Amino acid sequence: MKPIHRNRRLGIIGIGAVLLAGAAWLVFAALERNISYFYTPSEAEIAAIPPDTRIRLGGLVETGSVSHGEGLEIAFTVTDGTATKSVIYSGILPDLFREGQGVIAQGRFNAEGVFVAETILAKHDENYIPKELEGISHEADTGV
Known part of the structure; x- marks a missing residue:
């Protein structure tokens, strides 16, 4: 069985990756509207x-x-x-x-x-x- 702190660390990294991907998507979506x-x-x-x-x-x-x-x-x-x-x-x-x-x-x-x-x-x-x-x-x- 894995230690609890290791699972928590992986969860935090996973949530951080999802938030970072969401922020990147918002930036690119905003830029796409202004690109010419x-x-x-x-x-x-x-x-x-x-x-x-x-x-x-x-x-x-x-x-x-x-x-x-x-x-x-x-x-x-x-x-x-x-x-x-x-x-x-x-x-x-x-x-x-x-x-x-x-x-x-x-x-x-x-x-x-x-x-x-x-x-x-x-x-x-x-x-x-x-x-x-x-x-x-x-x-x-x-x-x-």
Whole structure:
């Protein structure tokens, strides 16, 4: 027969493990609701992202695609050189936002497949370009 203190120790360890697993599950469940994955337009096409799933869409603002709507509404196209996605945003754009520049839009695709952005982040440094877009930035700037 095992001593009583040994059984008690195993019970405490078991309860601690269950509590730790429960806490880890709560943390991951909370993080999952706030995660937004980054996609280029090509990756977004392949992934077939369901409407109302929060993501980040990144690429270059296609030259000639920016159009202003009523009030602060703006529509433009994001490209990665292979695919393009239409984006609609209502709000004040960053100062560095312009055609041919890198942009990351955070938001959701609507039922029509148009990306409705909640936040727009513009590229802030001429030296940085994501790996996926390295060959495109020069073409977009020169029009080649």
